[in-house]
Amino acid sequence: AQSVTQPDIHITVSEGASLELRCNYSYGATPYLFWYVQSPGQGLQLLLKYFSGDTLVQGIKGFEAEFKRSQSSFNLRKPSVHWSDAAEYFCAVGALYSGGGADGLTFGKGTHLIIQP
């Protein structure tokens, strides 16, 4: 069965500092990997996705993530955080149907990001 582990429940970072959120996955086939962000009481917004190709993917809001197959990891990074980045971050894994679209996603439990002034 597939699973996603986000080892850090909470992370506190100073505004302007760099950020790395960890994500490890377990999946039997080639995974499709996603990072979503959720503000309080809101739905999920996609930050970036990895389907294939270049293992370093760029997303919105200055985020990037690197897929490392050997480590089963897909860590999210940002060189300089802003106060508006404070939110809950979820890593997710899925698989493609043989015909194309993705199946139901398995999410991690999330990492709560706190930004210090």
Add this chain to the structure above:
Amino acid sequence: DAGVTQSPTHLIKTRGQQVTLRCSPKSGHDTVSWYQQALGQGPQFIFQYYEEEERQRGNFPDRFSGHQFPNYSSELNVNALLLGDSALYLCASSLRTAHTEAFFGQGTRLTVV
């Protein structure tokens, strides 16, 4: 483009009652998935609908059922509500035949008392 829309935004139900939640997918999308997000947890996959049929199901009891209509909109039904069903229910839409991500709605907050 209105994106994925869900209704209602909030509702309160009593234990044992039944509830129906609704979802309209993003324009051009044909696949709808439903997730349950308990407080402080990540979303958990309930099931996915495509071509008006349930294509995939997560580890949820038969009390959870759904439907997809010809216009691709969808309903989630939960029977015999339990206190533990209190959660944010998220609908996501996607396109079956493309390498696209799922777009999420804002969710329906269900409280069972």
